[in-house]
Amino acid sequence: xxxxxxxxxxxxxxxxxxxxxxxxxxxxxxxxxxxxxxxxxxxxxxxxxxxxxxxxxxxxxxxxxxxxxxxxxxxxxxxxxxxxxxxxxxxxxxxxxxxxxxxxxxxxxxxxxxxxxxxxxxxxxxxxxxxxxxxxxxxxxxxxxxxxxxxxxxxxxxxxxxxxxxxxxxxxxxxxxxxxxxxxxxxxxxxxxxxxxxxxxxxxxxxxxxxxxxxxxxxxxxxxxxxxxxxxxxxxxxxxxxxxxxxxxxxxxxxxxxxxxxxxxxxxxxxxxxxxxxxxxxxxxxxxxxxxxxxxxxxxxxxxxxxxxxxxxxxxxxxxxxxxxxxxxxxxxxxxxxxxxxxxxxxxxxxxxxxxxxxxxxxxxxxxxxxxxxxxxxxxxxxxxxxxxxxxxxx
Amino acid sequence: xxxxxxxxxxxxxxxxxxxxxxxxxxxxxxxxxxxxxxxxxxxxxxxxxxxxxxxxxxxxxxxxxxxxxxxxxxxxxxxxxxxxxxxxxxxxxxxxxxxxxxxxxxxxxxxxxxxxxxxxxxxxxxxxxxxxxxxxxxxxxxxxxxxxxxxxxxxxxxxxxxxxxxxxxxxxxxxxxxxxxxxxxxxxxxxxxxxxxxxxxxxxxxxxxxxxxxxxxxxxxxxxxxxxxxxxxxxxxxxxxxxxxxxxxxxxxxxxxxxxxxxxxxxxxxxxxxxxxxxxxxxxxxxxxxxxxxxxxxxxxxxxxxxxxxxxxxxxxxxxxxxxxxxxxxxxxxxxxxxxxxxxxxxxxxxxxxxxxxxxxxxxxxxxxxxxxxxxxxxxxxxxxxxxxxxxxxxxxxxxxxxxxxxxxxxxxxxxxxxxxxxxxxxxxxxxxxxxxxxxxxxxxxxxxxxxxxxxxxxxxxxxxxxxxxxxxxxxxxxxxxxxxxxxxxxxxxxxxxxxxxxxxxxxxxxxxxxxxxxxxxxxxxxxxxxxxxxxxxxxxxxxxxxxxxxxxxxxx
Numbered sequence: 001x002x003x004x005x006x007x008x009x010x011x012x013x014x015x016x017x018x019x020x021x022x023x024x025x026x027x028x029x030x031x032x033x034x035x036x037x038x039x040x041x042x043x044x045x046x047x048x049x050x051x052x053x054x055x056x057x058x059x060x061x062x063x064x065x066x067x068x069x070x071x072x073x074x075x076x077x078x079x080x081x082x083x084x085x086x087x088x089x090x091x092x093x094x095x096x097x098x099x100x101x102x103x104x105x106x107x108x109x110x111x112x113x114x115x116x117x118x119x120x121x122x123x124x125x126x127x128x129x130x131x132x133x134x135x136x137x138x139x140x141x142x143x144x145x146x147x148x149x150x151x152x153x154x155x156x157x158x159x160x161x162x163x164x165x166x167x168x169x170x171x172x173x174x175x176x177x178x179x180x181x182x183x184x185x186x187x188x189x190x191x192x193x194x195x196x197x198x199x200x201x202x203x204x205x206x207x208x209x210x211x212x213x214x215x216x217x218x219x220x221x222x223x224x225x226x227x228x229x230x231x232x233x234x235x236x237x238x239x240x241x242x243x244x245x246x247x248x249x250x251x252x253x254x255x256x257x258x259x260x261x262x263x264x265x266x267x268x269x270x271x272x273x274x275x276x277x278x279x280x281x282x283x284x285x286x287x288x289x290x291x292x293x294x295x296x297x298x299x300x301x302x303x304x305x306x307x308x309x310x311x312x313x314x315x316x317x318x319x320x321x322x323x324x325x326x327x328x329x330x331x332x333x334x335x336x337x338x339x340x341x342x343x344x345x346x347x348x349x350x351x352x353x354x355x356x357x358x359x360x361x362x363x364x365x366x367x368x369x370x371x372x373x374x375x376x377x378x379x380x381x382x383x384x385x386x387x388x389x390x391x392x393x394x395x
Numbered sequence: 396x397x398x399x400x401x402x403x404x405x406x407x408x409x410x411x412x413x414x415x416x417x418x419x420x421x422x423x424x425x426x427x428x429x430x431x432x433x434x435x436x437x438x439x440x441x442x443x444x445x446x447x448x449x450x451x452x453x454x455x456x457x458x459x460x461x462x463x464x465x466x467x468x469x470x471x472x473x474x475x476x477x478x479x480x481x482x483x484x485x486x487x488x489x490x491x492x493x494x495x496x497x498x499x500x501x502x503x504x505x506x507x508x509x510x511x512x513x514x515x516x517x518x519x520x521x522x523x524x525x526x527x528x529x530x531x532x533x534x535x536x537x538x539x540x541x542x543x544x545x546x547x548x549x550x551x552x553x554x555x556x557x558x559x560x561x562x563x564x565x566x567x568x569x570x571x572x573x574x575x576x577x578x579x580x581x582x583x584x585x586x587x588x589x590x591x592x593x594x595x596x597x598x599x600x601x602x603x604x605x606x607x608x609x610x611x612x613x614x615x616x617x618x619x620x621x622x623x624x625x626x627x628x629x630x631x632x633x634x635x636x637x638x639x640x641x642x643x644x645x646x647x648x649x650x651x652x653x654x655x656x657x658x659x660x661x662x663x664x665x666x667x668x669x670x671x672x673x674x675x676x677x678x679x680x681x682x683x684x685x686x687x688x689x690x691x692x693x694x695x696x697x698x699x700x701x702x703x704x705x706x707x708x709x710x711x712x713x714x715x716x717x718x719x720x721x722x723x724x725x726x727x728x729x730x731x732x733x734x735x736x737x738x739x740x741x742x743x744x745x746x747x748x749x750x751x752x753x754x755x756x757x758x759x760x761x762x763x764x765x766x767x768x769x770x771x772x773x774x775x776x777x778x779x780x781x782x783x784x785x786x787x788x789x790x791x792x793x794x795x796x797x798x799x800x801x802x803x804x805x806x807x808x809x810x811x812x813x814x815x816x817x818x819x820x821x822x823x824x825x826x827x828x829x830x831x832x833x834x835x836x837x838x839x840x841x842x843x844x845x846x847x848x849x850x851x852x853x854x855x856x857x858x859x860x861x862x863x864x865x866x867x868x869x870x871x872x873x874x875x876x877x878x879x880x881x882x883x884x885x886x887x888x889x890x891x892x893x894x895x896x897x898x899x900x901x902x903x904x905x906x907x908x909x910x911x912x913x914x915x916x917x918x919x920x921x922x923x924x925x926x927x928x929x930x931x932x933x934x935x936x937x938x939x940x941x942x943x944x945x946x947x948x949x950x951x952x
Contacts, residue, residue, distance in 0.1 A: 024753075026763070029755065055764050
């Protein structure tokens with residue numbers, strides 16, 4: 001009996017004397033929706049910008065209708081990210097919580113110097129999700145975070161949606177911290193990140209209501225070598241990259257119309273798969289990229305295209321194939337120029353020839369720019385829909 | 396030496412008092428001797444007293460021992476041609492008036508008319524006994540059995556010269572009529588419920604199971620109350636070991652009174668310190684009947700509509716008669732629903748506290764922001780809020796139970812609507828907490844048996860505190876402790892968590908899912924092992940064989 005009482009007392013004291021380790025009341029948290037890192041002006045190494053969600057604004061906006069921003073932006077600098085964030089604590093009274101972090105915006109300056117410690121911070125910290133999207137901005141991250149995204153109250157979420165929407169149209173890749181680190185951990189693959197730039201005029205006081213002024217635009221791809229930014233892919237090259245990686249999920253291919261050559265025709269992409277097939281022949285590596293694509297007809301300029309005529313579809317398919325090939329080759333050329341294996345060809349060779357791979361691995365730096373890459377594209381039109389002919393004036 | 400004797404005297408005064416010798420000096424109002432015998436001694440004396448040949452003496456002793464209680468009726472008369480002294484003894488209010496009058500007529504008038512009094516004085520007892528055509532006849536040879544008879548509503552006939560009494564069954568006291576039990580209602584199912592009369596209760600079972608193998612045994616428990624306790628089972632189906640256990644546990648009970656079956660439940664409970672009930676209880680005869688048919692034993696207690704059933708398993712407490720009476724997909728659906736609600740009612744508030752305070756990343760961003768907004772300005776921590784509201788809800792529930800029925804709805808309106816709304820408006824609690832508490836309350840009301848709902852209520856508070864102290868780890872700890880307790884329980888030797896632990900595949904047909912009746916071919920493995928086959932397998936309705944089916948082309952005309 002005594003023993004039982006003792007055990008109960010001990011268990012009970014366990015509840016009382018622990019001091020509730022890591023207990024934080026929810027209203028004392030500052031929820032960070034976006035994190036920006038820039039090169040600091042002088043002395044200190046980097047400047048950090050956080051976008052904190054102001055909870056009060058969320059609800060008042062919901063009742064009043066209309067979208068008013070619900071974030072507060074703070075910046076501070078320090079020797080590294082952790083240091084800068086601690087310094088930031090001098091301005092923000094609540095505990096910074098990274099659990100809901102959605103985007104990590106890296107300024108071009110710091111990206112060129114190396115992002116190793118930033119990625120390690122996200123990786124090591126227990127709060128952030130590894131699905132945080134990595135964006136590299138041509139300019140300063142702070143500028144991006146301070147810019148209002150009119151569609152969203154929480155601007156960080158707006159940036160996230162921006163990347164996601166662009167990815168669906170295959171204009172930019174969506175890269176998470178996890179993807180980035182996976183690429184880094186491979187010896188040959190170069191990590192990439194979503195590119196972003198600030199477009200448009202600076203906000204003028206007079207037109208504040210009408211024009212939102214400068215706004216962030218997702219465009220292209222930032223190419224890294226290990227943790228350092230080495231170059232960029234433009235939108236065409238980016239789609240080439242996505243074709244090879246098999247990450248195209250949608251988008252539009254514009255080709256000259258089979259009827260009137262000066263007119264254009266848009267084809268929707270509905271399905272795309274790729275296959276990277278490396279081969280070692282007489283000590284030389286040949287990589288064959290096989291891409292198969294399917295799509296619909298999206299938009300036709302009314303100029304007498306007879307889609308139901310035999311042969312028309314074949315012409316369309318051939319032109320589509322050509323466009324895809326061009327994009328893919330452009331991406332390969334740019335990557336070879338940067339000597340950055342963004343496609344993971346090295347990994348593909350390693351997977352297929354694990355025994356022979358070590359001898360190539362060391363020379364990959366020299367091998368990749370001159371790699372023999374063959375592209376095979378198969379493009380198909382699956383459905384033309386019910387409308388065979390566009391409506392032509394007078395017909 | 397003086398202090399020692401004082402202490403000794405004090406100690407002696409602590410011992411049970413022995414009755415003082417007091418030989419008939421004092422008399423009370425009725426002229427009977429005042430006696431100072433204590434209750435146990437009185438009972439013992441009562442037991443020892445045999446009936447004598449002298450009627451006068453017998454009546455005197457009876458009056459003395461019952462203190463001439465005002466509801467004890469003793470009708471004296473002369474019977475038969477020989478004018479033998481006779482008495483008809485019964486308790487007012489416990490007998491059927493007509494039957495007693497009939498008896499009185501026989502004793503007083505018929506004996507003269509027909510001359511059955513016999514020749515000799517002491518023959519009258521036997522002759523009357525032979526002539527009686529009432530329901531049930533017993534004989535009492537001592538005072539104890541005589542009293543036992545009349546206290547159950549029998550009428551005793553005593554004749555001078557015979558040291559025996561005839562006990563005629565004339566039971567006829569008033570009781571509540573059979574109604575639908577208020578605590579356990581169903582949409583589809585019988586509307587009958589048990590009442591306080593044990594004979595009616597057993598008959599409700601007998602009507603449902605008309606097999607001669609439905610055996611009902613009874614014993615009396617309670618040295619003063621002598622409560623009838625009966626246990627019903629199907630001989631040959633219920634395990635003899637279980638029966639032996641029930642019998643021995645019931646016989647072991649030594650108590651002065653059993654006013655409700657809860658007393659018996661606690662005496663025969665396997666795990667008295669566990670929060671989970673290992674004895675099933677219900678007011679519904681259909682549930683008891685189905686349990687008996689599975690090989691369980693039902694324990695009826697006189698004076699209460701609550702009937703116990705053993706052995707019980709955990710799943711039973713979450714099953715309702717509707718599951719069986721509705722079609723099986725619906726039955727299965729409500730069962731899963733109820734299980735989910737049961738888990739919610741234990742864990743939801745604890746989960747809320749732990750997630751809000753320790754793991755905000757588990758909440759979707761927009762919900763997190765909403766909660767954060769509404770928490771702004773609330774003076775208490777989430778743990779305090781939840782405990783406060785849970786406590787308020789428990790008050791409400793208890794108040795609702797105790798209040799007269801007419802005021803009940805008023806309280807629920809005041810409590811639920813006004814209190815909740817006002818608390819949010821005043822910023823004392825956040826709306827999220829009110830939603831959680833309300834949801835939990837609704838979930839807890841889905842439990843079909845009160846006994847399991849009440850254990851969930853207590854567990855909920857443990858989980859809140861564990862969740863508040865350790866976050867999800869605490870909830871996990873609580874869950875594991877609960878599980879350990881559950882799987883280690885046994886009800887009359889039957890594993891409480893069967894068929895999950897031990898895992899019995901064949902019993903899964905009637906647990907989380909409720910398989911159609913035609914698939915329930917076997918009885919529960921550990922209960923109905925003596926005769927596993929319940930029905931012919933695969934009896935689902937099918938089209939007839941092709942030879943008998945109508946020809947093609949003639950269909951649908």
